[in-house]
Structures are given as structure tokens and as C-alpha cells.
Amino acid sequence: xxxxxxxxFARPGTSLEFKTxxxxxxxxxxxxRAAPCHSACPAGEDAQAYLAKVEMGDMRxxxxxxxxxxxxxxxTGRVCHHPCESACNRAHYDESITIHGVERFLGxxxxxxxxxxxxxxxxxxxxxxxxxxxxxxxxxAAYHLLRGGxxxxxxxxxxxxxxxxxxxxxxxxxxxxxxxxxxxHMLALPGLDFRLRTQLGRDxxxxxxxxxxxxxxxxxxxxxxxxxxxxxAVPGNLRTGLQLLEAWVxxxxxxxxxxSVAIVGGGNTAVDLAxxxxxxxxxxxxxxxxxxxxxPGVPADDAMRATYxxxxxxxxxxxxxxxxxxxxxxxxxxxxxxxxxxxxxxxLEDADGxxxxxxxxxxxxxxxxxxxxxxxxxxxxxxxxxxxVRRGYMEVEPWWGTVDGQSGIxxxxxxxxxxxxxxxxxxxxxxxxxxxxxxxxxxxxxPGAPPEPIPxxxxxxxxxxxxxxxxxxxxxxxxxxxxEEIEGGLQANAVRHEAxxxxxxxxxxACDNCWTLCPDQSVLKTREVAADGSHYVFDYDFxxxxxxxxxxxxxxxxxxxxx
Amino acid sequence: xxxxxxxxxxxxxxxxxxxxxxESGHRACQGxxxxxxxxxxxxxxxxxxxxxxxxxxxxxFTTPWPQSAWRLPWIHSVFGNTxxxxxxxxxxxxxxxxxxxxxxxxxxxxTFDIGFQALSGMMERGHDxxxxxxxxxxxxxxxxxxxxxxxxxxxxxxxxPGELRMGKRHMKKDILSIIAAHHIPYAATxxxxxxxxxxxxxxxxxxxxxxxxxxxxxxxxxxxxxxGAKTIEVARLAVQTGLFPVIEMERGELIGTLPIRxxxxxxxxxxxxxxxxxxxxxxxxxxxxxxxxQAIANRNIERFELRGVGPETYDTEGADTVHRGGDRWA
Numbered sequence: 015x016x017x018x019x020x021x022x023f024a025r026p027g028t029s030l031e032f033k034t035x036x037x038x039x040x041x042x043x044x045x046x047r048a049a050p051c052h053s054a055c056p057a058g059e060d061a062q063a064y065l066a067k068v069e070m071g072d073m074r075x076x077x078x079x080x081x082x083x084x085x086x087x088x089x090t091g092r093v094c095h096h097p098c099e100s101a102c103n104r105a106h107y108d109e110s111i112t113i114h115g116v117e118r119f120l121g122x123x124x125x126x127x128x129x130x131x132x133x134x135x136x137x138x139x140x141x142x143x144x145x146x147x148x149x150x151x152x153x154x155a156a157y158h159l160l161r162g163g164x165x166x167x168x169x170x171x172x173x174x175x176x177x178x179x180x181x182x183x184x185x186x187x188x189x190x191x192x193x194x195x196x197x198x199h200m201l202a203l204p205g206l207d208f209r210l211r212t213q214l215g216r217d218x219x220x221x222x223x224x225x226x227x228x229x230x231x232x233x234x235x236x237x238x239x240x241x242x243x244x245x246x247a248v249p250g251n252l253r254t255g256l257q258l259l260e261a262w263v264x265x266x267x268x269x270x271x272x273x274s275v276a277i278v279g280g281g282n283t284a285v286d287l288a289x290x291x292x293x294x295x296x297x298x299x300x301x302x303x304x305x306x307x308x309x310p311g312v313p314a315d316d317a318m319r320a321t322y323x324x325x326x327x328x329x330x331x332x333x334x335x336x337x338x339x340x341x342x343x344x345x346x347x348x349x350x351x352x353x354x355x356x357x358x359x360x361x362l363e364d365a366d367g368x369x370x371x372x373x374x375x376x377x378x379x380x381x382x383x384x385x386x387x388x389x390x391x392x393x394x395x396x397x398x399x400x401x402x403v404r405r406g407y408m409e410v411e412p413w414w415g416t417v418d419g420q421s422g423i424x425x426x427x428x429x430x431x432x433x434x435x436x437x438x439x440x441x442x443x444x445x446x447x448x449x450x451x452x453x454x455x456x457x458x459x460x461p462g463a464p465p466e467p468i469p470x471x472x473x474x475x476x477x478x479x480x481x482x483x484x485x486x487x488x489x490x491x492x493x494x495x496x497x498e499e500i501e502g503g504l505q506a507n508a509v510r511h512e513a514x515x516x517x518x519x520x521x522x523x524a525c526d527n528c529w530t531l532c533p534d535q536s537v538l539k540t541r542e543v544a545a546d547g548s549h550y551v552f553d554y555d556f557x558x559x560x561x562x563x564x565x566x567x568x569x570x571x572x573x574x575x576x577x
Numbered sequence: 578x579x580x581x582x583x584x585x586x587x588x589x590x591x592x593x594x595x596x597x598x599x600e601s602g603h604r605a606c607q608g609x610x611x612x613x614x615x616x617x618x619x620x621x622x623x624x625x626x627x628x629x630x631x632x633x634x635x636x637x638f639t640t641p642w643p644q645s646a647w648r649l650p651w652i653h654s655v656f657g658n659t660x661x662x663x664x665x666x667x668x669x670x671x672x673x674x675x676x677x678x679x680x681x682x683x684x685x686x687x688t689f690d691i692g693f694q695a696l697s698g699m700m701e702r703g704h705d706x707x708x709x710x711x712x713x714x715x716x717x718x719x720x721x722x723x724x725x726x727x728x729x730x731x732x733x734x735x736x737x738p739g740e741l742r743m744g745k746r747h748m749k750k751d752i753l754s755i756i757a758a759h760h761i762p763y764a765a766t767x768x769x770x771x772x773x774x775x776x777x778x779x780x781x782x783x784x785x786x787x788x789x790x791x792x793x794x795x796x797x798x799x800x801x802x803x804x805g806a807k808t809i810e811v812a813r814l815a816v817q818t819g820l821f822p823v824i825e826m827e828r829g830e831l832i833g834t835l836p837i838r839x840x841x842x843x844x845x846x847x848x849x850x851x852x853x854x855x856x857x858x859x860x861x862x863x864x865x866x867x868x869x870x871q872a873i874a875n876r877n878i879e880r881f882e883l884r885g886v887g888p889e890t891y892d893t894e895g896a897d898t899v900h901r902g903g904d905r906w907a
Contacts (some may be wrong), residue, residue: 020643021642024640024642024643024644024645025645026645026647026648027597027600027645027646027647027648027650027655028643028644028645029600029601029602029603029639029641029645029646030600030601031602031644031645032602032604032641034601034602034603034604037607066901069901070901070902076664104722105852117751223613231752252875392780393582395825412696413695476810476813476894476897477897477898478898478899479894479895479898480888501682514900514901518901523899523900523901524902524903525899525900525901525902525903526899526903526905527899529903530617530772530905531613531769531772531809532603533605533608533609533610533612533613533808534603534605534612534672535599535601535616536595536601538584538586538589538590538593539593539594539903540584540589541592544584545584551584551589551834552588552589553586553601555586556601556602558606558607559607560607560608560609560798560805560806560808561607561805561806562608562805562806562808562809563612563803565807565810566809566810567810567898
């Protein structure tokens with residue numbers, strides 16, 4: 015046997031005695047950052063988080079992630095205008111993830127499978143909270159208060175729950191069975207005392223509610239037709255757009271059958287009504303709007319308040335839209351409307367820098383129509399809390415919904431002047447519930463804001479491949495005559511495809527890139543999820559801080575911070 | 578700061594689901610491409626190997642006596658005779674009837690220049706050895722002197738740009754043609770930017786009977802003058818521009834390439850590195866040499882037919898695609 019002198023060999027792996035971590039000037043850390051879809055969601059859903067669960071095959075976990083923010087995904091998956099998809103980083107790469115399709119699928123799946131909400135049963139001495147109105151804002155507030163361990167009294171003036179979602183969203187957008195099932199599912203939660211046909215001011219006073227409960231949320235919506243704010247005098251027998259729309263949603267028919275109609279207004283009510291009238295066989299449906307058709311690139315203050323998707327489907331269905339147009343006067347023959355005089359208008363900055371609507375002389379035109387329907391918005395019906403309504407709206411702190419000058423009273427949803435969608439209402443209800451819990455605990459409400467999203471430039475796109483988005487089937491315009499739902503939703507395989515396309519912005523993809531590319535064997539892989547939610551641990555004894563892992567992380571989840 | 582109380586790091590390290598041929602604690606610079614290449618090579622080659630290692634950075638930073646970062650039998654040869662030492666070990670193991678595979682590691686100096694005659698002899702005699710050249714394009718260990726592998730126009734301490742020259746005057750040696758002339762069963766090039774491709778080629782070479790050769794493009798942050806965090810990006814751009822063709826040969830014939838989906842201009846690669854900084858001066862000579870390097874890349878693309886015909890799963894864009902759960906294709 016040959017003896018090797020000790021100077022001629024070393025034992026394997028003994029370099030571990032030498033801690034190269036002392037060379038480091040910067041260290042890599044895992045830092046979860048909000049994906050743009052999450053920041054953009056008015057309801058506060060973290061789409062990135064539930065897409066990750068879908069990709070891992072955990073549909074129920076994905077749904078639970080959705081309902082951690084929004085109890086009504088089957089509804090919002092259909093009616094929301096999905097700002098998440100406009101914000102999606104993948105839009106810069108090929109096409110946005112079809113997030114609303116995934117949300118809708120998860121909502122439907124929960125109803126089909128009867129998954130129960132992750133909400134505890136409240137204890138006997140749980141704090142009591144009151145919620146007025148069972149529209150999306152009130153429902154979300156009640157739900158999040160239940161999640162927070164409270165008992166909730168929810169009162170509703172109407173004979174059925176849902177608010178605007180029930181009364182003013184056409185069935186071709188939201189089928190009634192989906193609405194009923196999801197509402198029933200949520201309203202069956204333990205600890206919820208739901209009272210229908212109970213009107214504030216008539217059956218119970220705000221003072222009584224306030225006395226019996228720790229805090230009160232007001233979600234009255236906007237149901238009172240606006241008076242005197244149209245460009246023209248409204249004859250007494252005219253019905254407003256919302257009234258007609260509600261009549262149609264409730265009964266499926268309209269009281270009159272004119273040949274041509276002009277609807278004045280550019281909000282969702284106006285557009286929905288225009289589409290309903292087309293379905294009812296009205297040949298010419300005109301929309302008169304001060305603003306333009308919303309489209310990518312049109313500034314928000316110059317775009318109709320209705321969502322882009324609704325407006326473009328209305329155009330497909332043959333609705334004529336008169337942009338930048340105002341009404342000078344109605345042309346009457348006796349009592350009957352026979353037309354209207356229109357004029358070109360635009361919002362311009364005046365000498366003081368304020369936006370002012372200007373009508374241009376000499377641009378007047380006459381539009382012959384049988385009927386004119388004002389749909390220029392509604393005000394809050396303040397019965398029972400008249401003193402809190404200012405100029406037709408509730409004035410609230412924008413994040414927490416605290417009502418100005420009131421202690422323990424919160425509000426949100428359509429009652430706010432700046433909110434008018436279901437998902438905004440859900441977000442208002444969610445944040446107000448959090449504020450009510452903090453109010454009860456005597457905690458201060460710090461100013462809140464949506465999380466700062468991770469920019470596209472912080473991702474490393476070398477590690478992704480292009481893949482077309484899954485599109486849901488859409489009923490062609492010529493077949494959109496009845497109540498049949500227009501958008502068909504995504505199938506399970508398409509939902510998984512979308513989850514697989516997600517770039518996982520700002521969150522660990524568990525892709526092994528850091529583990530594969532570390533020259534110093536200083537990224538260690540874990541079988542279980544590590545303390546910070548990733549699957550990797552940095553061994554700072556040896557990490558030299560070169561930054562390869564951070565630079566090559568596809569999702570921007572690793573950051574270098576100075577030692 | 579993320580504390581990790583859940584994990585005992587020593588236990589976790591011992592349980593890593595891959596062979597740790599090259600352990601932490603080695604003294605390579607931050608962002609060393611060669612350390613990464615050696616780590617990837619040894620984890621694909623597996624534990625039942627012996628390694629002969631020429632003098633160079635890899636030898637120096639892995640074995641500061643009395644420590645070693647290797648977890649496999651490893652011997653330091655002198656600069657020029659790695660292939661000969663490996664050939665001797667292979668013959669001895671064969672004589673003993675053992676299946677242990679032999680690897681020879683060398684830098685570009687130990688391959689293109691100083692170690693070349695031993696390598697040529699080993700290939701000519703057909704020893705069953707995988708010779709791995711960690712190509713960082715200069716003598717980095719001794720302080721960045723130009724080698725036969727240094728690309729044209731690159732600045733090194735012995736090829737400085739100045740009044741007479743714009744960096745290295747000569748071309749990068751066409752080692753692949755020389756290897757091809759030996760008609761060995763398998764030869765390939767790889768890059769640290771494409772780890773799956775690299776590991777696949779190591780395994781393929783290990784399965785090949787007879788001499789095989791693997792050249793791995795390994796950026797050197799210190800010698801090339803780029804940020805250590807950008808080692809992979811630099812390596813990827815070398816491939817995507819066509820300046821470093823990733824190919825496979827059998828018996829000297831081209832049998833496969835990593836197709837380039839969309840060739841990038843060479844300036845994307847060059848501008849990240851200090852060794853090419855003088856090519857971005859506003860003078861005729863600089864513009865001329867920049868175009869010269871672009872022409873070299875174009876010729877590589879032409880010669881090896883690197884241009885893809887359309888998006889492919891395993892081209893320069895697709896071959897490093899990652900997935901949730903870490904499943905890579907090799």
C-alpha cells in the first residue's frame with residue numbers, strides 16, 4: 015500500500031470550513047411583491063395567488079383565496095369589467111391572462127361542489143354589527159364581519175337580496191340561477207341575521223341600529239332617479255332608464271314598444287337599457303353621451319362611464335352612439351315627444367383651469383325619435399339617514415369608508431360618488447368591515463392604499479414562452495335576442511392553461527432557477543415550504559452576494575439588499 | 578431580513594436532491610461562470626467518476642490546501658498534461674475492470690494552447706475520457722492574459738487597445754475544427770446559460786465510448802469586466818448573437834445545434850463587457866471592429882446553420898423555459 019503524505023491530499027468537501035459569506039456586500043432576500051392584477055382589483059382579490067393554486071391543481075384552495083377577499087366570485091367573474099386583465103404584466107409579453115374566466119370557473123365550481131366558506135361560527139358573546147342593504151357592498155361587509163368573528167344583522171328593504179345586482183343587471187350578463195345560488199350560499203352563513211322587507215327609517219331607525227350594534231355599515235346604493243340635472247326638462251310622465259331596466263329585469267317585458275328611442279346618458283344603466291331595447295325589437299336605439307366611447311387610450315374623464323366591454327357589445331348589437339353630444343331641447347307635438355335637438359359638446363379647460371362643458375354653436379342637429387329616456391344617474395335614497403347624504407351621495411373616507419363626522423358609521427358601494435361597479439362595492443364592503451373591527455378594538459385607522467405593483471421591467475422574461483390566451487365562447491350578435499348568457503365561460507382545461515401562463519409576478523414560482531444557477535451551492539432547496547413561503551433557503555454562510563439568483567429570478571421575487 | 582428557523586442548514590445541505598460534486602466554500606469570485614459550469618458538470622456526471630484537473634482558476638479556487646471543495650476523487654495535474662493524466666487513469670481503471678468514468682478538466686489555456694498536444698494524443702489513442710474545457714477566453718488565473726481562445730478585438734492585459742491595435746489582433750482559435758479532425762465519437766459545446774442542455778450533453782458524453790470533448794462557455798466577471806450578477810445574461814447573449822455557437826458533433830460531423838430563434842446584434846453582448854468597451858468609441862477603427870465581430874457571428878450562424886426556421890421548443894428562447902415545481906427538461 016502506498017502511503018500518501020499529508021501534504022498531498024485534502025478531504026472531500028472540507029472547503030465548508032471556510033465561510034465565503036464574509037465576502038458579501040449585498041445579500042439576496044425573498045420578497046413577495048404585489049402582482050399588478052392584485053393591485054388593480056377593486057375588490058382586493060390576489061389573482062396571482064389563486065392562479066398559483068389552480069396550477070398546482072388545488073381548485074378549492076384557489077377558491078378560498080378568492081373568497082378571502084370577495085364572497086361572490088361567480089357573480090363578479092361575470093359582471094366585473096376586470097381591470098386586473100388590463101393591468102396584467104403578461105399583456106406586455108403576449109396577451110393578458112383571462113383572469114375573469116378563472117374567477118368565474120372557481121365561483122361556479124364552489125356552487126356545484128358545495129364548498130363552504132372559510133368562516134368561523136361566531137361565539138355566543140360575539141360582537142354585533144349592523145349592515146344596511148344587501149347589495150354587493152352590504153353583502154361583502156357582512157361577510158367580512160362574519161369572517162372577523164362577529165354576528166351581523168343585515169337588513170334589506172326589498173323582498174329579495176342582491177340590490178342592484180338583482181334589479182339592474184340583465185340576465186344575459188348574469189343568469190338568475192347563478193345569482194340566486196351564490197346569494198343563498200352566502201346568506202346561509204352562521205351568525206347572520208338577515209331581515210328582508212326591513213327599511214331603515216320605517217321599520218328601524220339608525221339610532222336603534224347604532225344602539226344595539228357596535229358599528230353600522232350603510233350600503234344603500236343609488237336608487238332615486240335624479241331630478242332636474244338633465245340638459246332638458248323631463249316631462250312628468252317619462253320613466254327613467256333605471257326604472258325601465260328594473261321593470262325589464264323583473265318581468266322580461268317593457269311597458270311600451272316604440273320604433274325609435276334615444277337614451278340620454280353614458281353609464282352602465284344607459285348602455286344596458288339600450289341593449290335591452292334592441293332585444294325587445296326596437297329598431298333604432300340611440301345613446302346620447304357627453305363623452306366618448308371608452309377604449310384603450312381614451313382618457314378616463316372623456317370616456318363614457320360604462321365599461322368598454324359593455325359598450326363594444328352594444329355597438330355589435332346595433333346600438334348607435336352619439337359621442338360628445340348634448341341635448342338642447344325636446345321637440346314635442348302636443349304632449350308627445352317626436353324628437354330632440356342635439357348639439358356637439360366637449361369638456362375644455364377654462365381660464366381657471368377647470369373642466370367645463372362647452373356647446374358649439376352652429377352644430378345643432380335634430381334626431382327624430384318616438385321616445386326619450388333619461389339615464390343620467392341616480393342619487394342615494396337617504397330615507398332614515400337624510401342628514402348623512404350630501405348632494406345625492408355619501409361622503410366617506412376613500413379607503414375605510416368612515417362617514418364624515420360620524421362615529422361608528424361606515425358606508426361604501428354605489429352610494430359613493432366615485433364608485434359604480436360591483437367589484438368596487440365589494441372592495442368598499444371588505445375595507446369597511448376591517449375598519450369596523452378596528453374601530454371596535456379602539457385602533458387607529460392608518461391611511462390605506464392598494465399595494466404597489468411590481469413593474470414589468472422587474473421580471474426576467476428569458477425564462478417564459480409565448481402562449482395564446484384561452485378565450486371564452488361569445489354568442490354572436492345575431493343570436494343575442496333573448497336572455498341567454500352572452501359569455502360562455504372557460505372550461506377546466508382552459509382554466510389550467512391560463513394558470514400555467516401566469517408569470518407569477520413578484521411571487522416564488524418554485525422554478526429552481528436560483529437553485530440551478532448559484533455558482534456557490536448557496537441556495538438550498540426545501541421539500542416543504544420554507545418560512546418565507548418559497549421553496550428555497552439562502553445559506554448566508556457561503557453566499558457571496560453575486561446577485562445571479564436575483565438577476566435571473568423570472569418573477570422578481572429575489573431582491574439584493576445591502577448588508 | 579429572512580431568518581430561517583425551520584431549517585437546520587447542515588441537514589438541509591446533506592439532503593439536497595442532487596449530487597454535490599463541487600461544494601460551497603470554494604474561493605471563486607462572485608458570479609464565477611466556471612464554478613457554475615463545474616458544479617453543473619459534476620452533478621450531471623454523478624459520483625462514480627475521477628477527475629484530472631489542469632492548473633488554472635478551477636484548480637486554485639477549489640483546493641486551497643488543506644481544504645478541498647470537491648466531493649469526488651480529484652487530482653491536480655500540471656498545466657499541460659491533464660489529458661495524459663486522464664488517459665493514464667482510464668487505462669488503469671480499464672485494466673482493473675472498473676466502470677468508473679474519467680473526466681479531464683481544463684481551462685481554455687489548458688485546452689487550446691498549453692494542454693493541446695496531450696489532448697490531441699488522448700483523442701488520437703481513443704481513451705474513454707470526457708475532456709471538459711471551461712472556456713473563459715483568457716488566462717484568468719494569472720491575471721487576464723490573452724489565450725488562443727480570446728476572441729478577436731477583446732482587451733486583455735497582453736492585448737490592450739491602443740494606437741496600434743483594437744484589442745486582440747488575432748482570431749479566436751477554431752478549436753472545433755481541430756477536434757473534428759480527430760473524428761472522436763462525440764464533441765459538443767454548451768453554455769452556462771442553458772443548464773439543461775449542458776447537463777444533457779455531459780450525460781451523453783459519459784454514455785459515449787471513446788474520447789469525447791465538451792467546451793463550456795463560462796463568463797468571467799473579473800476578466801471580462803461585467804457585473805457578476807449578469808454572468809448568465811452575458812452567456813445567454815453570446816449564444817443568441819451567434820458569437821458562441823452551441824452545437825454537437827459525432828465523428829467530426831455536425832449532428833445538432835441549439836437554433837437561434839431571433840439573432841441579437843453582437844453589440845447587445847459586447848456592450849455589457851469592459852473588455853469590448855473600446856469598440857464603442859466614436860472612431861472608425863471601433864466601428865470597423867464592431868462590424869468585424871458582427872460578421873464573425875453571421876459567419877457562425879451561416880456555417881452551423883444556427884438560424885431556426887421558427888419557434889421551437891429547444892431553441893435559444895425555449896430551451897431555458899422554467900415551470901412551477903422546477904421540472905426542467907434535463
